[in-house]
Amino acid sequence: MATLIKGETGEWEVVIGMEVHAQVIAESKLFSGASAHFGAAPNAQVSLVDAAMPGMLPVLNEHCVEQAVRTGLGLNSKINLVSVFERKNYFYADLPQGYQISQFLHPIVGEGAIEIDLPDGSSKAIGIERLHLEQDAGKSLHDQHPTKSFVDLNRSGCALMEIVSKPDMRGPEEATAYLSKLRMILRYLGTCDGNMEEGSMRADVNVSVRRPGDELGTRTETKNVNSLKAVQQAIEYECRRQIELIEDGGAVVQETRLWDPVKMETRSMRSKEEAHDYRYFPDPDLLPLEISNDFVAQIKSTLPELPDQKKHRFMQDYALSLYDASVLIAERGRADYFETVANDNDAKLAANWVINELLGALNKDGKALKDSPITAAQLGGLIGLIADNTISGKIAKDVFAEMYASGKDAAAIVEEKGLKQVTDTGAIEAIVDEVIAENPDNVAAYRGGKDKLFGFFVGQVMKKSQGKANPGVVNDLLKEKLG
Amino acid sequence: MSMDEKTARKVASLARLRVTDEEVARRAAQLSNILHFVEQLDEVDTDGVEPLPSPVNIKLRLREDKVTDGACVEAVLSNAPEELEDFYVVPKVVE
Numbered sequence: 001m002a003t004l005i006k007g008e009t010g011e012w013e014v015v016i017g018m019e020v021h022a023q024v025i026a027e028s029k030l031f032s033g034a035s036a037h038f039g040a041a042p043n044a045q046v047s048l049v050d051a052a053m054p055g056m057l058p059v060l061n062e063h064c065v066e067q068a069v070r071t072g073l074g075l076n077s078k079i080n081l082v083s084v085f086e087r088k089n090y091f092y093a094d095l096p097q098g099y100q101i102s103q104f105l106h107p108i109v110g111e112g113a114i115e116i117d118l119p120d121g122s123s124k125a126i127g128i129e130r131l132h133l134e135q136d137a138g139k140s141l142h143d144q145h146p147t148k149s150f151v152d153l154n155r156s157g158c159a160l161m162e163i164v165s166k167p168d169m170r171g172p173e174e175a176t177a178y179l180s181k182l183r184m185i186l187r188y189l190g191t192c193d194g195n196m197e198e199g200s201m202r203a204d205v206n207v208s209v210r211r212p213g214d215e216l217g218t219r220t221e222t223k224n225v226n227s228l229k230a231v232q233q234a235i236e237y238e239c240r241r242q243i244e245l246i247e248d249g250g251a252v253v254q255e256t257r258l259w260d261p262v263k264m265e266t267r268s269m270r271s272k273e274e275a276h277d278y279r280y281f282p283d284p285d286l287l288p289l290e291i292s293n294d295f296v297a298q299i300k301s302t303l304p305e306l307p308d309q310k311k312h313r314f315m316q317d318y319a320l321s322l323y324d325a326s327v328l329i330a331e332r333g334r335a336d337y338f339e340t341v342a343n344d345n346d347a348k349l350a351a352n353w354v355i356n357e358l359l360g361a362l363n364k365d366g367k368a369l370k371d372s373p374i375t376a377a378q379l380g381g382l383i384g385l386i387a388d389n390t391i392s393g394k395i396a397k398d399v400f401a402e403m404y405a406s407g408k409d410a411a412a413i414v415e416e417k418g419l420k421q422v423t424d425t426g427a428i429e430a431i432v433d434e435v436i437a438e439n440p441d442n443v444a445a446y447r448g449g450k451d452k453l454f455g456f457f458v459g460q461v462m463k464k465s466q467g468k469a470n471p472g473v474v475n476d477l478l479k480e481k482l483g
Numbered sequence: 484m485s486m487d488e489k490t491a492r493k494v495a496s497l498a499r500l501r502v503t504d505e506e507v508a509r510r511a512a513q514l515s516n517i518l519h520f521v522e523q524l525d526e527v528d529t530d531g532v533e534p535l536p537s538p539v540n541i542k543l544r545l546r547e548d549k550v551t552d553g554a555c556v557e558a559v560l561s562n563a564p565e566e567l568e569d570f571y572v573v574p575k576v577v578e
Contacts, residue, residue, distance in 0.1 A: 027548045034553030042569040046559045047552035063548030084536075091499055093573045141570070142577035149577065150570035153559070277497055287543040288536050 003171040004212060007243045013212045014239040015219075016175045016205060017129075017167035020182060021160050022192035023136065023200040024067045030135050030159035031058030031101065038198060042152040050157040052096035057285050060085075064159040065289065067191045068108050068133050069299050071161055074189045074306055075128050075182075077112025079296050083132070085286045088278045094138035094151050102162075104280045107132035108289065114185065115308045116177040117326040126178050127166030136160045161192070167206065167216065172235040176228045179203060180330075184307045188332050196226050203231060207238045208252070217242070218252040222266050224259045234259040238266050310335055318347035327355050334359075334369055340376035345383045353383055357400055373407045374400075382410035395419050395467050423470045425477070428461070431469065432477045435460045446482055454478065484522065485515040 004011040029036050032049035049056040072079050084106040087099040109131035117123050138156035140149045163182065169175045183194035183201060194201050203226070208219035220242070225234045242252050257266040305313070307329045314325040314335075328338045328351065342350035358379060362372060382399060385391050391399060391414055402413045414420060422428055435457060436443055446453040461474050486494075491511035495502040502510055556569050565572040 028550050028552075032553075033546070033549065033551030035550045041556075043556045043559055043571070044569070045553045046556070048555070048558065049552070051559045059544060059546045061548050062545035065545065089497075093571075093576045140576060142575060145572075145575075147575050148565075148572050149575050150567065150572055152570055277493075279497070282536070287541070289543055 003173070005209075005239060005243060008247045011212060012209045012239070012243050014171060014235070015167050015208045015210060015216060016169035016171075016235060017219075018165045018169070018175065018178060018206065019204040019221075020163045020165075020179065021136075021202045021204075022071075022163060022186055022194070024064050024133075024159035024161055025191055025193060026061060026063050026067065026159055028061060029157040030061055030064050030133065032157055034157065036158045038200070040154055042150075043154060046153045046156065050096070050153055052098070058101060058283075060286065060289065061159065064133060065108070065291065066295075066299055067159070068131060068161055069291070069296055070189050070303065071163075071186065071191045072109030072112070072131055073296075073300055073303055074185050074191075075109070075112045075114055075131065075163070077128050077131065078110035079291075080106065080108055080110055081291050081293070081296075082106065083108040083289045085133075085283045085289065086280045087283050088134075088280055090278060092137065093149060094140045094153070094156065096138070096153065096156065100135050100137065101283055101286070102134035102280075103132035106288070114178075114181055116174060116181045117311075117322065118177055119173055121322050123322065124168075124174065126168045126174070129164040129166050131161050131163045134160050134162055167208075167219075172232040175205065175235055176231050179228060179231055181307065184330060188304055188306055196228075199226070202226055205231060205234055205238075207235055207242070209239050209242045209246070217246075218254050220252065220255055220257050220266075222257045222259050223269070224261075230259060230261055233261075233264060234266060237264065241266065304332070314338075318342060318351070320347065320351050324351045324355060327359075331369070337369060337372075337376045341380045341383065343380060345380055346387050349383050349386065350380070353379060353400075357397070361400075361404055373405070374403050378403060378407075378409055385410055385414060389421060389423060389470060390414065391419055391421050392467065392471060395421065419468060421470050422465055422468045423473060425473060428465070428469050428473050429477055431461050431464045432457075432474070432481055435464065436481055443482065454482070457482065484518050486511050486518060 004013055006012075024030075024036075026036050028034060029047075029050060032047040034047040034050055035045040037045070047056075049058060069079055083103055085101050086104040088102045088104070089099040091098055107130045109128075111130070112128040113125045114128065115123050116126055136155050136158040138151055138153040140151050142149050144150050165178065169178055183192075183196075186192040186201070187194050192201060196202070205222045205225050206219045207222065208217040210217040220238060222234050222238055225231050238257070245252060256269045258269050259266050310329045311322075311325045314320045314328060315322060320328070329335050334354075338350060338354050341354055358372065358374065359369075362369060382396060382403065385399075386393055386396050395414075396410075399410050399413050399419065402408065402417075403410055406413075439457075439460070442453050442456060446457070457478050458471070458474055461469055461478070462471070465474075488507050488511045491507055491514055492502060494514070495510070560566045560569065560571065563571050
């Protein structure tokens with residue numbers, strides 16, 4: 001889905017790469033034993049290591065290493081058995097060390113690829129360049145005082161994974177599809193909660209434009225792009241800005257820009273330019289990280305079924321469309337729910353009811369699936385009643401509404417309200433006869449060639465049966481009697 | 484390799500050190516001396532030699548993922564020039 005953008009002087013192709021910072025789910029920090037949980041009182045989760053007191057030494061958290069390897073495996077990427085922590089030097093008030101411990105030349109995870117699903121129902125592979133482990137910085141509050149900034153170091157030293165993609169995306173849709181697939185994979189793996197609002201997943205977007213088939217153009221890096229919507233908007237803005245600049249005879253400057261979600265624009269962060277001279281060097285406090293093949297194999301053996309594997313299995317085993325499968329795998333809980341509903345049932349019907357009815361109703365109420373008043377087994381029960389002709393699809397919608405309101409089983413509601421479908425030909429025949437007798441004019445018109453009136457007769461019969469007549473039987477009988 | 488004055492100014496600025504115009508020539512010369520001293524290592528042929536991360540044959544030690552530290556806000560803030568409600572307070576640094 002390579003979308004080309006029309007400029008004044010012809011068409012342009014936009015090229016996008018992304019750097020995503022994902023906070024590692026762990027009890028404690030990357031190099032210290034302070035808690036890594038979110039939301040504590042200011043500076044309550046800071047050790048003397050995190051505050052960079054002289055003489056403090058970093059000791060690496062083994063679980064964070066496992067999480068990085070697990071993520072690398074989930075991104076189908078190469079795991080590097082030797083990686084090196086380096087110091088990235090810069091000054092900022094919320095970085096007490098004066099450097100961030102990161103990985104540079106030798107990251108723990110190398111190249112790989114993930115599959116993204118696009119709105120038009122196609123999918124595409126996006127390359128992963130690398131994943132490395134690094135420390136998060138603290139947090140500065142600038143709005144508490146006219147001339148002062150407040151610094152909280154609770155986040156300082158928490159483990160981050162920086163996941164860098166290849167410049168494989170060709171439009172804002174592909175970029176948002178990449179980010180949501182990445183988030184989905186991290187959540188399935190349990191390595192990051194993917195919560196963009198709380199900042200546990202943050203994206204920097206690299207954008208450049210070129211004439212189709214040309215070499216890569218000069219790129220800008222836009223920071224502070226912290227929702228799927230912001231990714232879309234920032235890319236749209238930034239590629240339009242670059243195209244206009246070039247078409248007016250200017251040139252794109254390689255720089256860091258900031259997304260302003262209020263003004264809906266990116267703007268240059270000139271002061272960042274000098275700071276880009278990070279003078280990386282291996283951290284003398286830390287030896288190279290060596291892991292064994294056994295360590296990697298052990299983690300591999302505990303990987304869950306990943307979103308793309310699940311998607312392909314759903315398409316194969318349940319004959320679902322790519323679209324249905326993509327919607328169902330979006331969350332692990334949703335996929336599990338569907339599989340319970342589909343158990344011993346018509347899978348296509350199950351998918352329709354989960355996606356259109358259940359998710360629709362929950363969405364309308366702003367509820368999550370885990371708060372659904374209808375359990376997966378109950379929804380399966382309803383679909384069983386449709387499949388064995390106990391109730392019609394139309395009645396099923398009423399039963400569903402009742403289940404959603406009361407939490408009762410479908411069978412109980414059908415029983416209680418006498419909604420069982422009438423398949424007894426004799427009973428339906430009586431109604432058909434009645435309808436024919438009551439509408440002589442329409443009968444004559446139908447027989448005279450007004451075929452469309454057939455629907456009228458079906459409607460009348462269904463109405464008289466209170467929707468309980470089996471539509472197939474009604475059709476057959478009407479055809480026979482109206483001749 | 485020698486260090487010119489421009490580079491010396493840049494290094495100083497990256498390290499957030501103030502260097503006066505009078506001082507800069509002297510600092511550049513001092514840094515050049517250090518570079519020349521280290522450059523002696525170029526005499527050694529290191530082709531095909533793997534970098535040695537440590538002269539001692541030990542492996543990186545890892546720790547278990549347990550909360551064993553923190554909850555010492557008083558100690559952490561004890562050297563802060565200014566604090567308020569357990570925050571460090573610094574001159575405004577927003578752009």
